[in-house]
Amino acid sequence: MSRDDQLPELTNYIGGAFSAPAISRGQYLCDANTGEPLQERRNSDMQQVSAALEVADHTHSDGTWEETPAQERAVLLEKMAEELAGEEYAETITVADSLTSGAVIRTTRKMAKILPLVFRGAAAYLRQGHLDRKVPGPCGEVEYLQRPWGPALLIAPWNGPTAIGSHKVASALAAGAPCILKPSEFTPHSAIMMARAAHRAGLPEGAFQLTLGDRNVGGKMVEDPRIKAVSFTGGLAGGRAIARACAADFIPTQLELGGNNQLVVFEDADLDKAATGIVYGLTNLNGQWCRALGRLLVHESVKDVLLDKVLSLLSGFRLGHSLDEASDMGPLVHRGHFEQILADIERLQAHGGHLLSSTPLPDLQGNFVAPTLVDGCQPEDTREEIFGPVAAVHSFRNDDEALALANGTDLGLAGYVYSENIERAFAFARRMRTGGVKINGYSLLSIGEGTPRSAWGLSGLGEEGHAQSIEFFTGARVIGVSPQDLLGGR
Known part of the structure; x- marks a missing residue:
């Protein structure tokens, strides 16, 4: 193969x-x-x-x-x-x-x-x-x-x-x-x-x-x-x-x-839709992309039901050879990165993290890590990005707690909000200090035609996009015939 x-x-x-x-x-x-x-x-x-x-x-x-x-x-x-x-x-x-x-x-x-x-x-x-x-x-x-x-x-x-x-x-x-x-x-x-x-x-x-x-x-x-x-x-x-x-x-x-991207699930969310988004964010490109899921923030009243749905989806996920058309997810890029992700998982476990994973590993010698959620850590222990199929779980009781968690890292690349109350979702998303927020969906592509992909905080500098990236490589020259002002400021 x-x-x-x-x-x-x-x-x-x-x-x-x-x-x-x-x-x-x-x-x-x-x-x-x-x-x-x-x-x-x-x-x-x-x-x-x-x-x-x-x-x-x-x-x-x-x-x-x-x-x-x-x-x-x-x-x-x-x-x-x-x-x-x-x-x-x-x-x-x-x-x-x-x-x-x-x-x-x-x-x-x-x-x-x-x-x-x-x-x-x-x-x-x-x-x-x-x-x-x-x-x-x-x-x-x-x-x-x-x-x-x-x-x-x-x-x-x-x-x-x-x-x-x-x-x-x-x-x-x-x-x-x-x-x-x-x-x-x-x-x-x-x-x-x-x-x-x-x-x-x-x-x-x-x-x-x-x-x-x-x-x-x-x-x-x-x-x-x-x-x-x-x-x-x-x-x-x-x-x-x-x-x-x-x-x-x-x-x-x-x-x-990069970014330690926050996905917020409110109590009125469609939990099936949210579970699909969580699994996508955790597994797309094997979790090795800058807008991957970093921290799952979920209202305490729906946390257990949501996690059960996520684990049910992950149990049917096929982790296998990347050239196999039937594989849903492949290995990490190289051995050094594989070992780093394992070390990150061990670090979170040492901080009280409980691993939630249900995807079987393949019978291959490559750099395979099953998609994993880590529950039980304190928010201050999950502020750094893990560039792989691993995300922390935190619960909140109200919108103020959710916002404090969502803005609780120095990174600000992407965010995601799940709520059936669209006005509430937009209002919350506007207060997230991040380059972009997608509501009730998780996608690899930009959400709007002509919109930039922006980076806040330690996620980077500048904007990327169709027009923005071309213009980044240029400076402005403004040339024209000018009136002549009078001498002496008259």
Whole structure:
């Protein structure tokens, strides 16, 4: 079932040419289901990193990509979309992401199908003329232009590598910013396929480049003065390091760092609907996504009934090989993360946590953790994110207690509210200090067309979305004929 022969060769894409990363680490990408080695991991060396930075800087300096008219950039983005819609790309990305991240193949197949739509959406944004506007001025029309800051560094995570990586790439390219993508060393394959698509679509050399490697490779580029914008999705420690590196020179940063997301169930909720949402939040992408369920906050009067419904659903969940079409959930991404999640569970148990789990483990040697709720801990012991299929349970007696719990962490990415009283749900959601709140439903996708995905507190900095991410890579230039004020302040 491995199908590891479909994995693309690990290559950089620098200056319009493919090349192998120079450094062998003696470490391997492993099948998350079995722990078996798939490919030797490789790092770009300093010479390769410097070459990519030099090409990006030259491309920006001579205007090769920025001065390509927006309509022509749109055509090239659409050509990339056509390439990525091909069966070769979709099948390779589907299998590679499933093997390496552990996400079930039904989910990675959806991600692969969405991939070309991301580039088509960025092209449509350009065709609508959003980067070149005119507004009224005192002496005629004033040009209001959005232009790229300069070379952009894109650092994508191992969870959702295709969706997150493509969103960053399409947005930077639409903005006219030469970009360098540094994917996670654990899930690099969709980035390699995007590089192939860019090459075949005929993007100018230097518009898009790819450097493989670990955090040291990303760190070298973050600290280089030729990088003028950084978009990062990952952990809090990495986000803080990037923010520090960019602060001295005011380099724009877009940081999405995760969330300990609160799901609130009121006593008047549809408990079947709430149970479905809880299981989805706990198991989608194996709990390895930034908007996964972190803390379940439930009214004390319905807690026992709700937990019984959740455990009943989980008992019928199939935890299995990620390439098995019948699997509902797969393994965690790699052994180190697996061990971290087990340590987190032990920590909560040491704080009085009682484990609630009913999903059978498969007869496989991979990184499998059954979806688990932990009841009985104090709220102060569950304030940190656990990036896996584990969530804490807390009960409340009234709305004030519920709100104190919901706002009781330093993270604020996503929230969820279940109540049959829609007015009450909206009123409560408006008071949650988080980037977005979904009512009576749990979904991977954004809730409203054109709305941003925002991060509050330690969940990050800035907003992501269709328009927001493109505009992040740009600054405003306002040009027009001005009246001349009289001298002396008359």
